[in-house]
Amino acid sequence: AWSMSSDSNEIRVAITSDIRSSYPGVNRVSFTDDVMIHVVEPLVAHRDDLSVAPLAAERIDVSDDLTQFRFTLRDGLRFHNGELATADDVVYSWQRILDPATGFQCLPFFDGSTGAKVESVVAEDARTVLISLDQPSAVFLEQLAYVQCPVAVLHRDSWDSDGKWLAPVGTGPFQFLEWRKGRYVLLKRFSDYAPATGPASGLAGAKTAHVEYLRFLVIPDVMATTAALVSGQIDVVPLLAPVNALELRHNRRVVAMDHDGLSRRTLLLQTDDALLSDRSLRLALAHALDLEQFADVASFGLSPHNPSAIPTSDVMHTAAQSKTWSYDPDLARQLLEAAGYNGEELVIITSRSEQAIFDLAMIAQAMWSRVGINVRIEVLDFGSLLTRYFDGDFQIAAFEFSPRLTAIMNMHTLIGDKTASPARWDDPRAHDLLQRASETVEPIKRQRLLDEIHHLLLAEAPTINVYNAPIIDVVSTRLEGYQPWAGANPRLWNVRKTE
Amino acid sequence: MSSYFLKRLLMLVPTLLLVTIAVFIIMRLVPGDPVSMMLGDIENPELVRQMRAELRLDDPVIIQYLDWLADVVTLNFGVSFVTGEPVIGTMLSRLAVTAQIVTISVLLASCLALVFGTLAAWRANRRADLVISVLAIGSMSVPAFWVGIALIIVFGIKLQWLPTVGYVSPLDNFSESLQFLVLPIMALVVAETGGLLRMVRATTLDVLSKDYITAARARGLSERSVLFRHALPNTLIPTATLVGFTLGSLLGGAAVIESVFTLPGMGRLLVESVYARDYVMVQGVMIFVAIIYVLVNLLVDMLYPVLDPRVRLRA
Amino acid sequence: MTAGSRLLDIRELTIAFETSDSPVVDNVSVSLETGKVLAIVGESGSGKTLLARSIMGLLPPGAIARSGEIHFVGQDLATLSPQGVRMMRGDQISMVFQEPLVSLNPVVRIDRQLTEAGLERGVMSRPAAYARAIELLERVAISSPEAIMRRFPHELSGGMCQRIMIAAAMMLKPRLLIADEPTTALDCTVQQEVLRVMLEAARVDNTAVLLISHDLGLVAGYADDVLVMKAGRQVEYQPAADLLANPAAAYTRELLAAATVAQSAQAKPGAEHTVCTVEHVSIDYPVRRDWPWQPRTSKRAVADVSLDVRRGETVALVGESGSGKSSVGKAILGLTAFSQGRIRIDGELIAGDKPHINTRAQCIFQNPYAALSPRKTVWQAVAEPLQVGRRLDAETVTARTREMLEDVGLVAQLYQRLPHELSGGQRQRVCIARALINRPRLVVADEPVSALDVTIQAQVLELLGRLQSKYGFGCLFISHDLGVVETVSTRVIVMHNGQVVERGDTADVFANPQHAYTRRLLTAMPVLQFQADLGYRISHRQFSEATR
Amino acid sequence: MKLRPNAIIGIAGLGLVAIVAIGGVLVSPYQAMETNFLNRFATPSASHWFGTDEYGRDVFTRVAVGSFITLRVSLAAVALAIVAGTVTGAMAAYFGGWLDRAAMLVSDSIMAFPSLLLLLGIMAALGPNEWGVILALAIAYTPPITRVVRSAVIAALAREYVTSSQLIGNGDLTTLFRHVLPNCITPFIVIATSVFTAAVLSEAALSFLGLGVPPPAPSWGSMLADSRNYLGINPWMAIFPGIAITVTLLSINLVGDALRDRFDLRMAGGD
Ligand SMILES: Nc1ncnc2c1ncn2[C@@H]1O[C@H](COP(=O)(O)OP(=O)(O)OP(=O)(O)O)[C@@H](O)[C@H]1O
Numbered sequence A: 001a002w003s004m005s006s007d008s009n010e011i012r013v014a015i016t017s018d019i020r021s022s023y024p025g026v027n028r029v030s031f032t033d034d035v036m037i038h039v040v041e042p043l044v045a046h047r048d049d050l051s052v053a054p055l056a057a058e059r060i061d062v063s064d065d066l067t068q069f070r071f072t073l074r075d076g077l078r079f080h081n082g083e084l085a086t087a088d089d090v091v092y093s094w095q096r097i098l099d100p101a102t103g104f105q106c107l108p109f110f111d112g113s114t115g116a117k118v119e120s121v122v123a124e125d126a127r128t129v130l131i132s133l134d135q136p137s138a139v140f141l142e143q144l145a146y147v148q149c150p151v152a153v154l155h156r157d158s159w160d161s162d163g164k165w166l167a168p169v170g171t172g173p174f175q176f177l178e179w180r181k182g183r184y185v186l187l188k189r190f191s192d193y194a195p196a197t198g199p200a201s202g203l204a205g206a207k208t209a210h211v212e213y214l215r216f217l218v219i220p221d222v223m224a225t226t227a228a229l230v231s232g233q234i235d236v237v238p239l240l241a242p243v244n245a246l247e248l249r250h251n252r253r254v255v256a257m258d259h260d261g262l263s264r265r266t267l268l269l270q271t272d273d274a275l276l277s278d279r280s281l282r283l284a285l286a287h288a289l290d291l292e293q294f295a296d297v298a299s300f301g302l303s304p305h306n307p308s309a310i311p312t313s314d315v316m317h318t319a320a321q322s323k324t325w326s327y328d329p330d331l332a333r334q335l336l337e338a339a340g341y342n343g344e345e346l347v348i349i350t351s352r353s354e355q356a357i358f359d360l361a362m363i364a365q366a367m368w369s370r371v372g373i374n375v376r377i378e379v380l381d382f383g384s385l386l387t388r389y390f391d392g393d394f395q396i397a398a399f400e401f402s403p404r405l406t407a408i409m410n411m412h413t414l415i416g417d418k419t420a421s422p423a424r425w426d427d428p429r430a431h432d433l434l435q436r437a438s439e440t441v442e443p444i445k446r447q448r449l450l451d452e453i454h455h456l457l458l459a460e461a462p463t464i465n466v467y468n469a470p471i472i473d474v475v476s477t478r479l480e481g482y483q484p485w486a487g488a489n490p491r492l493w494n495v496r497k498t499e
Numbered sequence B: 001m002s003s004y005f006l007k008r009l010l011m012l013v014p015t016l017l018l019v020t021i022a023v024f025i026i027m028r029l030v031p032g033d034p035v036s037m038m039l040g041d042i043e044n045p046e047l048v049r050q051m052r053a054e055l056r057l058d059d060p061v062i063i064q065y066l067d068w069l070a071d072v073v074t075l076n077f078g079v080s081f082v083t084g085e086p087v088i089g090t091m092l093s094r095l096a097v098t099a100q101i102v103t104i105s106v107l108l109a110s111c112l113a114l115v116f117g118t119l120a121a122w123r124a125n126r127r128a129d130l131v132i133s134v135l136a137i138g139s140m141s142v143p144a145f146w147v148g149i150a151l152i153i154v155f156g157i158k159l160q161w162l163p164t165v166g167y168v169s170p171l172d173n174f175s176e177s178l179q180f181l182v183l184p185i186m187a188l189v190v191a192e193t194g195g196l197l198r199m200v201r202a203t204t205l206d207v208l209s210k211d212y213i214t215a216a217r218a219r220g221l222s223e224r225s226v227l228f229r230h231a232l233p234n235t236l237i238p239t240a241t242l243v244g245f246t247l248g249s250l251l252g253g254a255a256v257i258e259s260v261f262t263l264p265g266m267g268r269l270l271v272e273s274v275y276a277r278d279y280v281m282v283q284g285v286m287i288f289v290a291i292i293y294v295l296v297n298l299l300v301d302m303l304y305p306v307l308d309p310r311v312r313l314r315a
Numbered sequence C: 001m002t003a004g005s006r007l008l009d010i011r012e013l014t015i016a017f018e019t020s021d022s023p024v025v026d027n028v029s030v031s032l033e034t035g036k037v038l039a040i041v042g043e044s045g046s047g048k049t050l051l052a053r054s055i056m057g058l059l060p061p062g063a064i065a066r067s068g069e070i071h072f073v074g075q076d077l078a079t080l081s082p083q084g085v086r087m088m089r090g091d092q093i094s095m096v097f098q099e100p101l102v103s104l105n106p107v108v109r110i111d112r113q114l115t116e117a118g119l120e121r122g123v124m125s126r127p128a129a130y131a132r133a134i135e136l137l138e139r140v141a142i143s144s145p146e147a148i149m150r151r152f153p154h155e156l157s158g159g160m161c162q163r164i165m166i167a168a169a170m171m172l173k174p175r176l177l178i179a180d181e182p183t184t185a186l187d188c189t190v191q192q193e194v195l196r197v198m199l200e201a202a203r204v205d206n207t208a209v210l211l212i213s214h215d216l217g218l219v220a221g222y223a224d225d226v227l228v229m230k231a232g233r234q235v236e237y238q239p240a241a242d243l244l245a246n247p248a249a250a251y252t253r254e255l256l257a258a259a260t261v262a263q264s265a266q267a268k269p270g271a272e273h274t275v276c277t278v279e280h281v282s283i284d285y286p287v288r289r290d291w292p293w294q295p296r297t298s299k300r301a302v303a304d305v306s307l308d309v310r311r312g313e314t315v316a317l318v319g320e321s322g323s324g325k326s327s328v329g330k331a332i333l334g335l336t337a338f339s340q341g342r343i344r345i346d347g348e349l350i351a352g353d354k355p356h357i358n359t360r361a362q363c364i365f366q367n368p369y370a371a372l373s374p375r376k377t378v379w380q381a382v383a384e385p386l387q388v389g390r391r392l393d394a395e396t397v398t399a400r401t402r403e404m405l406e407d408v409g410l411v412a413q414l415y416q417r418l419p420h421e422l423s424g425g426q427r428q429r430v431c432i433a434r435a436l437i438n439r440p441r442l443v444v445a446d447e448p449v450s451a452l453d454v455t456i457q458a459q460v461l462e463l464l465g466r467l468q469s470k471y472g473f474g475c476l477f478i479s480h481d482l483g484v485v486e487t488v489s490t491r492v493i494v495m496h497n498g499q500v501v502e503r504g505d506t507a508d509v510f511a512n513p514q515h516a517y518t519r520r521l522l523t524a525m526p527v528l529q530f531q532a533d534l535g536y537r538i539s540h541r542q543f544s545e546a547t548r
Numbered sequence D: 001m002k003l004r005p006n007a008i009i010g011i012a013g014l015g016l017v018a019i020v021a022i023g024g025v026l027v028s029p030y031q032a033m034e035t036n037f038l039n040r041f042a043t044p045s046a047s048h049w050f051g052t053d054e055y056g057r058d059v060f061t062r063v064a065v066g067s068f069i070t071l072r073v074s075l076a077a078v079a080l081a082i083v084a085g086t087v088t089g090a091m092a093a094y095f096g097g098w099l100d101r102a103a104m105l106v107s108d109s110i111m112a113f114p115s116l117l118l119l120l121g122i123m124a125a126l127g128p129n130e131w132g133v134i135l136a137l138a139i140a141y142t143p144p145i146t147r148v149v150r151s152a153v154i155a156a157l158a159r160e161y162v163t164s165s166q167l168i169g170n171g172d173l174t175t176l177f178r179h180v181l182p183n184c185i186t187p188f189i190v191i192a193t194s195v196f197t198a199a200v201l202s203e204a205a206l207s208f209l210g211l212g213v214p215p216p217a218p219s220w221g222s223m224l225a226d227s228r229n230y231l232g233i234n235p236w237m238a239i240f241p242g243i244a245i246t247v248t249l250l251s252i253n254l255v256g257d258a259l260r261d262r263f264d265l266r267m268a269g270g271d
């Protein structure tokens, strides 16, 4: 007979949509990443504090000119098919990634189109791989660790003889067992896993699989998810919206765990727009918002307002980055007058697929209407919103940027060339500052440049950052050892399930 | 009869052409394309260009349509943009799920509707009729997701009697699969019974005023025989028509119920494919759904001569 | 006649509808003895059906018996429980209805409809019930009853259905059989037969029969007693023989007169101007094709028919159902295309290639209810033809409409009523007014009185005649009722299978029919004759085969 | 004519909705779009009779204002669908031939089309505004009306009053609109009420997909759809618009039934 609760051998995790494919970094969505961190291991990975640690490698030697990276593979690194991983496997995995036909999503990191180009990947001996770049890169290791596009160490059996993807044969603590499309992905403990050394932190460090099975269940409906959680049909709901977590905080069968997040929720202003090209109008929009209250309301008190593109939890987020526009309706009105604003309709685009993005628009519209700014909300489905974003086809857009793990990467989501990415802030001064910051290794100098960018942002108001999405993972009280982290992916190693 | 069948099948062709053309136009009117849906906020223009070319999204729509049509004629429905799986296989497995809950619940709803609709007509404008009618209209007036949520709260959370997420195929484990089907079927039955019942009631009212009913009573038959052996068979044709329409449109997806109960059915497949801009999948599903709709209604039409000996099918 | 021997005894019964105060059955007392036949006769709406249904306990919703008693075998039926009443139905009292085709359940096979009552009560085993059914089917003169048992009602003719209804009613050997207009809906050729069969079947089981009809001529010959009703009231109640010989009430005499053969209408002299000529017309109806590539075929419904109608004259077109009478009428009216021949109306040629409406010819339909827009008032219906096309001023329209309505004898209170609020005769008057208001040259009357009961038939025919002499239109009178034809027409044309088989002056044809088919038609028609000393008598025409 | 209990309940229900709608707009001190972020998810109280929603807006006011929007959208959609469906259905039945075949083909295709995709497509083409919603619903609900009108007209065409109208020289359109259509009123009332019911519910479903009446304007459907996220926190947000929808639809259907009976000449006697 059916038992309402899953047994202690299996942890069930809710994901809101299917994983598209089992090919990490290629045909993926964030849920693919959630599954893949358990199955495959890249050479390096982020720690809890977002610094980079070795993972499949046990040693990394970087040349002084930041162009030569030598990785020594972990002792006992073994594929799920039982074979030991070698440097040749790493080279083969790289060949796949660098082949444009593969469609690796973050290929621009490595093909020279943004920054350095990977010149060669060479197996120096069975356990040593040397990667050479055509120019120095201070961010190469961070890019390698990027969880959305892991350069995973994969066995050749992951592909068939024609080079077509089958399923990941990786080196992680769990192996890929079954994928029932639209329903679930089932992982099984890899019993021959030899963990890395060092304390578990982020996606790095020593991992032990305590349960036999890990099941990722596709449950799109949030109401269905919470019902399944409180009735014990699932154990983990990662990244629940604050409002849905609210009611669960009183439930004795589950615990809600909060963590500062990295996603940036923001109001993008199109500086190319006839009306919004006027800086006074943009500033009026900024000053008309009570941003502290805005963040408080939108995050249900979990996240403070963050005007910066850099997440609050980042070490680069200093006091200077916290400076924001004052809430000053009178000033806003004066600025409106200065801009010659006469009640013209402004349109904010948003989507209902994510309540938070919708709330951004709703709250902003309500606050703006108080100072007499006439804003109409246009609700799109997520696909349309994305297209409008990519085309820069909006006046105001309520938007969320997925987690970028470094300050520079985050700045790149803010600043860009309007011809290539019309939604971005295209200001020569900002470009210059960001370029200099990426080339600077010295932390203090880098910090100063980033602070200057923020200063410029406040003066220009090309976008109004509101807050960073809080991370709320709600888990069953039967789980022991579960921890949320900034990277937001649910980590089910080192987690036990009690009876 | 067979020429009638053939003719109706032939009529399917223009319907399908119209449906597929509309799908093509609609999907391309809606902004957003499958590639950007996959990449999200990651910027990789080269990959976008490459994938668009691969998916032939930059060809003129008419060429895309004709190419696709040529494939479909050879029964090749293509592969999903999103998962790379063959469309036909995905559809069949999803249809199996939807077909189970939909056919069972429509059958149950029809039985309930027939029994209570007949009773309501029999007691027309008395208290029993009033109660049944109000309940029936109530069932029509409540959004389906409300019913689903209420069932989840009661049976899933409060009583914890039944599972509320997921699905087990009856081929894998029959008794377990039943437990997963109970709540969605209940929700659909609640949602669908009202309309059917009102239809049955109206038809039965009409039938009960017929002379043959008076004649049956005059022969001294019991009211039960009069209602269920004489009135009921005469209400079956209009009821079957409505059941056909209901079945046909629900088989195309009971999207709301499927998503409330996390069932991997056709409706959710369609909704998710639309949201993911999985054009090939949407087109495949649409042609499939249209065929099912037409076939189900055709089958119901073929039933007419069985239900009513007077009917002879004419093309 | 002692109270004890009475099977049925109705005492001062009054029935009314909840919604109105005036009773629809008013203080009626009547009784019936075992094995006897009682006829209840009266015009439509006189309460005959309600009286019958009250005996069965099957009054329609809203109708209640206000006062009076119904005793059956000495027992007051009002004291029975609903269950008791139900057990009595079929077993003690059973009923045959007017419309055989709608009184049999269309989706249930004959065998079940015959046997179910006996089986449900458990008074018969299945084989016994089957045997009894076969026996009864034979008794009502149905050949190969075994085959019939497996059929559905729609596979049988109206006459057969009615015989089956009779058999079903007789299944449990009831002591009383109520037959509510059992033959009204049947073709006149089978009416007599069915009535005879029914009474014979009843006689075998010594079952009393309550026979309801509006046609006194039809039933008087079979009944022991006759009750004449009008507007819910009992007008006359006597043994049939006495009633025929010596009708007491004026109303009874009226009924009898209406059913009596009238003198043939004289050919009106001087009516030389021809308003309509039909020359060698054939009408083909396309046969539906299953597939577009099949060759077009057609079915000939009318073949080479010629006729003419003169001013002020009535020409009758008779023939059995499906013989093509209406098709000829439709062709003249321009409602259907014809393939060969020529039609002229008032000298003008009507093209036959496709339907061409010609407002100089108008039509009066069989069913006046169906022919009137249900949501148009009497006034609107009659005034509408004046408003089509021409722009007459409102005063002229009002004046002419009023004149026309007065001509057909409709009083002002009726002008704002809707068709369903009128009686059948009133409805037909509205139809006539609507057809005549534009002074057509020709009127095609397609079974104009078949749906009306006899007294009203006579009124309508009389009206039609009067209007004809006033306006002088020619009339093509289509009918299968020879009695009516004899009354109204100067000439008769007999059709059979789409062809004219006989034509001539009415008197000649009726006196000396040439064609076998005409003879068959005439023989089937009962004739009620009045002889000064004997009162009314019923007879049938006889023709010797020799007259050819 | 005596009112039956069903009709009385229906009229009472509509009266209640009207009182809430009109009374609410007149009495309420709040505006439908007036936010108060300091008082969110309030349960019903003296100051907020129906409580407040996720942005601290007064639910009572929103239900009241929402009734106008919901009814306006649904009625406009149903009216459009009725006009379009009646014209096409009647013409198809009356003229038959290829016109009939084409009309049936199109409505079959629309009906074979899952409504979600249809609505999504139409909304995408028209843009997310009130007119888009109205037109989308109207297109989705035209085919059932077309079918019902078509079969009612075919039935009416078999009656002789149609011939009679032609005989007195009336043109096709006059015959159709003056004589045939008025007699299709009863099936028409039935389908109109059920389409209205479906339209109100579809507006809710559309809102659910983010395609309904554009926010922040309240409609019952969008209030209900929005409330789904907050069922655990403040179920009142769902209960009140839900009751409004259910009471309205129940009442409309009951009144529709009564109207149908009233227009049914058969019930008043006749053949
Ligand atoms: N259901 C009803 N509701 C209201 N009035 C009715 C109903 N049925 C019959 N009546 C009225 O009762 C009166 C008697 O009807 P009944 O059917 O007994 O007449 P009838 O003599 O059988 O006529 P017919 O020869 O036309 O069958 C008529 O005036 C009729 O209008």
Ligand SMILES: Nc1ncnc2c1ncn2[C@@H]1O[C@H](COP(=O)(O)OP(=O)(O)OP(=O)(O)O)[C@@H](O)[C@H]1O
Pocket: C285, C286, C301, C319, C320, C321, C322, C323, C324, C325, C326, C327, C328, C480
């Ligand atoms: N529109 C039509 N299409 C095809 N066949 C028709 C059509 N109208 C009549 N017929 C056929 O033509 C023949 C003559 O029909 P018509 O209606 O003229 O007969 P009728 O003598 O008036 O019969 P009744 O007495 O039953 O009215 C019948 O066999 C009928 O089935």
Ligand SMILES: [Mg+2]
Pocket: C048, C049, C050, C180
């Ligand atoms: Mg009668």
Ligand SMILES: [Mg+2]
Pocket: C325, C326, C327, C446
């Ligand atoms: Mg005829």
